[in-house]
Amino acid sequence: MPSTAEKRAAFRKLHDSGCFVIPNPWDLGSAIALQKMGFKALASTSAGFAWSIGKPDNHIALDELCAHLTALCGSVGVPVNADFENGFSDQPEGVAANVTRVTKTGIAGLSIEDSTGDKSKPIYEEALAVERIRAAREAIDAGRSGVLLVGRCEAFLWGMPDLKFTIDRLQAYAEAGADCLYAPGLKSKDDIAAAVKAVHPKPLNLLIGWPGLSVAEAAELGVRRISVGGALARVAWSGFLRAANEIAENGTFDGLGAGHPGGELNGMFAV
Structure with a gap:
């Protein structure tokens, strides 16, 4: 079994070039099965894990997630990226504390999203959203963990399919220290290509949770990694x-x- 440091180094190297699929297991069995199929990295799914313990998405507790991630990382020899929802806090200082905690589970990467969970105001104001990413970056750097930080803009998933808004957010998160950018909900080739170009040279993660683009087609657009969520x-x-x-x-x-x-x-x- 590779060490945590070795997994984190391998994970970063995967982001250097090409396009890879990072499928999302929801428990130990599915994680082990995916590793045996040859996938080089995995990502947790907040929805899949929540359903497996009888809860709806976005209703798991931080303690539950950390225990789940510790078990996942201990069960496979490939890097695991954590779906860390909104960092389990609205405020940057809370995000920083929780990021510090979750890096101790053995994860190689984690994503912080900008959705509030409030349907009346689903996306954080830009200044706060950026500070939350910056806080996560500073927490990772302070711990010298080498965990890869993914900045997520959730606008398309919350009925705000505004490409300019999304790209502006992704660029702001990149400037705040995100290593990889992610806008779940992008589907058209034009939108995907525009997002790839906007965040270059940093990599873009594409969500494919429905029949659509192939890995080869996504790679042609410049996508660096593909996840499937729940x-x-x-x-x-x-x-x-x-x-x-x-x-x-x-x-x-x-x-x-x-x-x-x-x-x-x-x-x-x-x-």
């Missing part, structure tokens, strides 16, 4: 709910025939 967890839940609903509603078990062979699963997780 999409893999949603696919898993879809199969579970379909089969369980059939049993509950019809008293039949046909859906169980689509299950993956247990012997293969045991083999995949064999020590």
Whole structure:
């Protein structure tokens, strides 16, 4: 098992060139499976983890997330990027304290988003949003952890599909110290290419949680890394709910025939 320092160094190197996929496991089994498929890095998913413990997204506690990330990092030999939501604090000093804490879980990267969780005012004012990224940067540097910082603009996900607004935010986060930029919700090739150009030479993370661009197509646009958010967890839940609903509603078990062979699963997780 590589050391935490080795994982962090490898993670940074992945961002130097090319395009890689950083899929999102929601528990230890899915993390181990993805590593065995050959993925070079993984990212946690706040939604997928929340559903796995019976909560809606954005309702997990910091203690729960840190325990989850510690377990994930300890179970795989590849770097793990943390979906750290809004830093679990509105204020920069709170973000800094929480970032200091989460870097001790063994993560190689973490993202800080600018969504408030308040539907009436979903995105932080720019000055505060930038200070939150700067606080995260200073906390990482003070700890000398080498954790990679991702600045996220959530505008497209909150009904604000304003490309200029999003690009302005990404550039501001880059200037505040973000190593990688991320605007979930970008879909059109033109928007993606514009965002890539705007943050260059820093890398852009693209969310693909629906059928769309291929890895090759995203790479041609200059995307450096691709994540899938809670999409893999949603696919898993879809199969579970379909089969369980059939049993509950019809008293039949046909859906169980689509299950993956247990012997293969045991083999995949064999020590």
